[in-house]
Amino acid sequence: xxxxxxxxxxxxxAITVAPGLLLVAEAAPRAPGSPVTAHTRWGLLIDVARCxxxxxxxxxxxxxxxxxxxxxxxxxxxxxxEATERQxxxxxxxPVMCQHCAExxxxxxxxxxxxxxxxxGIVLVDRHRCIGxxxxxxxxxxxxxxxxxxEVHDQRPYTPRGKGTAEGxxxxxxxxxxxxxxxxxxxxxxxxxxxxxxxxIDPTSEISQALRARASTALRxxxxxxxxxxxxxx
Amino acid sequence: MxxxxxxxxxxxxxxxxxxxxLLLLxxxxxxxxxxxxxxGHHITGMTNRIxxxxxxxxxxxxxxxxxxxxNVASVASVFGRSDYKPLAPLSALLAIAxxxxxxxxxxxxxxxxxxxxxxxxxxxPFSIFAWNVLLYSGFIAVAxxxxxxxxxxxxxxxxxxxGVVALVWRLVLTTGTGSIFGFLAGRAAxxxxxxxxxxxxxxxxxxLAVFMxxxxxxxxxxxxxxxxxxxxxxxxxLGILTAASLYFALVLHLTWLYAPDxxxxxxxxxxHGGVFxxxxxxxxxxxxxxxxxxxxxxxxxREVLAASLVALGGLEQLGVLLIGGQAVPxxxxxxxxxxxxxxxxxxxxxxxxxxxxxxGVGGFALALLLVLLGCRLLRILPARLSEVSA
Numbered sequence: 020x021x022x023x024x025x026x027x028x029x030x031x032x033a034i035t036v037a038p039g040l041l042l043v044a045e046a047a048p049r050a051p052g053s054p055v056t057a058h059t060r061w062g063l064l065i066d067v068a069r070c071x072x073x074x075x076x077x078x079x080x081x082x083x084x085x086x087x088x089x090x091x092x093x094x095x096x097x098x099x100x101e102a103t104e105r106q107x108x109x110x111x112x113x114p115v116m117c118q119h120c121a122e123x124x125x126x127x128x129x130x131x132x133x134x135x136x137x138x139x140g141i142v143l144v145d146r147h148r149c150i151g152x153x154x155x156x157x158x159x160x161x162x163x164x165x166x167x168x169x170e171v172h173d174q175r176p177y178t179p180r181g182k183g184t185a186e187g188x189x190x191x192x193x194x195x196x197x198x199x200x201x202x203x204x205x206x207x208x209x210x211x212x213x214x215x216x217x218x219x220i221d222p223t224s225e226i227s228q229a230l231r232a233r234a235s236t237a238l239r240x241x242x243x244x245x246x247x248x249x250x251x252x253x
Numbered sequence: 254m255x256x257x258x259x260x261x262x263x264x265x266x267x268x269x270x271x272x273x274x275l276l277l278l279x280x281x282x283x284x285x286x287x288x289x290x291x292x293g294h295h296i297t298g299m300t301n302r303i304x305x306x307x308x309x310x311x312x313x314x315x316x317x318x319x320x321x322x323x324n325v326a327s328v329a330s331v332f333g334r335s336d337y338k339p340l341a342p343l344s345a346l347l348a349i350a351x352x353x354x355x356x357x358x359x360x361x362x363x364x365x366x367x368x369x370x371x372x373x374x375x376x377x378p379f380s381i382f383a384w385n386v387l388l389y390s391g392f393i394a395v396a397x398x399x400x401x402x403x404x405x406x407x408x409x410x411x412x413x414x415x416g417v418v419a420l421v422w423r424l425v426l427t428t429g430t431g432s433i434f435g436f437l438a439g440r441a442a443x444x445x446x447x448x449x450x451x452x453x454x455x456x457x458x459x460x461l462a463v464f465m466x467x468x469x470x471x472x473x474x475x476x477x478x479x480x481x482x483x484x485x486x487x488x489x490x491l492g493i494l495t496a497a498s499l500y501f502a503l504v505l506h507l508t509w510l511y512a513p514d515x516x517x518x519x520x521x522x523x524x525h526g527g528v529f530x531x532x533x534x535x536x537x538x539x540x541x542x543x544x545x546x547x548x549x550x551x552x553x554x555r556e557v558l559a560a561s562l563v564a565l566g567g568l569e570q571l572g573v574l575l576i577g578g579q580a581v582p583x584x585x586x587x588x589x590x591x592x593x594x595x596x597x598x599x600x601x602x603x604x605x606x607x608x609x610x611x612x613g614v615g616g617f618a619l620a621l622l623l624v625l626l627g628c629r630l631l632r633i634l635p636a637r638l639s640e641v642s643a
Contacts, residue, residue: 094301098594100597101592104590115593124438127380131372149365151364157437160440161585162302162597166294168300169292238586
């Protein structure tokens with residue numbers, strides 16, 4: 020994927036609220052017909068110190084963009100968790116979604132290969148190949164893969180959903196391919212500003228620089244899944 | 254020894270009402286599956302936190318007992334106990350029937366059972382689930398050939414070889430079934446190398462229990478009535494296998510209890526997990542193991558009751574393992590208390606609905622229907638009691 024200046028565009032919403040921390044970074048659009056490559060790996064750095072308890076901007080943004088939540092049984096593609104450390108009583112709030120692991124358990128266990136990982140690291144479900152066995156839901160260590168158990172209405176044309184198949188966060192792949200940011204990141208920018216999105220491979224990207232400069236961790240790092248979602252301040 | 258088997262006669266008492274009842278239950282199971290597919294799984298008790306429920310408990314129980322039902326045939330063909338040979342064909346037929354029933358439930362519970370062909374054409378070679386699809390299909394083929402070598406007199410010379418293949422295959426099959434759970438590294442309540450031997454032990458005990466129940470049941474339709482000596486031999490074997498099954502479950506929990514990070518799993522399943530400790534202690538330990546052992550080794554002539562309790566305990570064991578294992582809250586941040594609208598940090602609830610219960614029962618009914626039909630159409634059963642106890 021090219022990163023040339025003619026192919027880049029900084030989002031108007033991009034703002035800097037702390038020295039050295041660009042809250043929303045640019046995403047380069049992929050030229051129509053050009054293949055997704057492993058030269059890019061999209062990821063997120065979430066600063067839990069900036070994530071406000073009770074704020075659901077990312078959840079609302081995702082739900083509106085992707086169209087889930089119409090049924091009571093819909094799984095939350097992204098959810099807010101309030102956490103309190105037992106030893107210190109410190110409380111934080113953090114969003115949890117598919118962690119887009121480098122070695123995703125959902126992909127390994129899927130009997131038909133419907134769970135897949137794109138070359139750029141985005142973990143997706145091929146709804147036409149999914150047989151609805153739910154083994155991926157069982158395998159996900161983050162409770163971030165869901166099963167659609169009722170008729171789906173008001174589907175978005177860019178995100179097919181289907182009764183009887185699995186689903187989860189797509190990292191707004193349809194927006195990324197068009198050079199836009201994921202909906203949660205965009206929504207967060209105008210709320211707490213806790214999400215930094217970008218290319219984990221590009222050493223000059225803001226997210227790579229931030230990850231080098233600050234301590235961060237992955238959820239359930241002990242599993243060695245090399246998640247693309249990192250958390251700062253846990 | 255050559256098996257000279259007989260078929261159940263059409264005039265056998267109660268055979269037609271039994272076939273009718275089983276057909277009705279199969280039809281109800283199919284109707285339930287159709288309802289679940291057309292309306293969606295929201296009509297079941299399964300949720301995004303308990304994604305595998307009662308149908309899976311029934312399906313995996315049937316698959317495990319299919320493997321264990323071959324015990325009698327293996328003892329006859331592989332370990333050379335010729336006194337069990339007359340019952341070996343029933344053992345193989347029951348194995349095929351139980352696996353078919355289990356597979357039917359698994360397939361009909363899929364979100365998209367209409368895409369079964371997709372599962373056949375696109376297989377992920379890294380998926381333990383895909384391996385099991387091959388293991389299950391292969392088991393039916395292997396057990397079928399095994400049965401064929403027993404029933405066709407001129408093929409009897411191949412029975413021993415087929416028996417060895419079937420024995421190895423069923424051990425691999427139950428190892429694979431246990432590994433469906435044991436390989437889930439992200440789930441503390443499942444991830445364990447103990448799952449494979451635990452499933453193997455459970456299959457040996459539960460499968461033999463089901464075999465003894467079916468043998469006793471067939472007597473009501475004109476099948477042979479096993480004599481006291483045979484019942485006692487099978488009963489002693491059942492007792493040993495049932496104790497072994499509980500042993501593996503206890504070692505698994507001891508392993509979890511020893512490590513602080515997994516202690517919560519055993520604490521939930523054994524102490525404060527609502528219905529699950531009741532099912533474990535009351536179901537698997539007392540009713541499913543202690544009482545049957547007492548019946549088998551202290552009370553003569555109670556083998557069928559003991560086998561019923563072992564089978565019931567096996568079902569309860571799977572309920573605790575599968576559903577309880579999912580109900581245990583995942584530890585996304587070890588050392589932190591979690592709360593969310595999705596239920597992070599708290600146990601997941603599950604209440605099975607009628608359609609999923611009927612689907613599970615339909616699997617059992619299909620297995621029994623196949624057994625009854627097989628015994629009616631093929632020379633499965635020994636002709637005389639003397640052959641059984643010879």
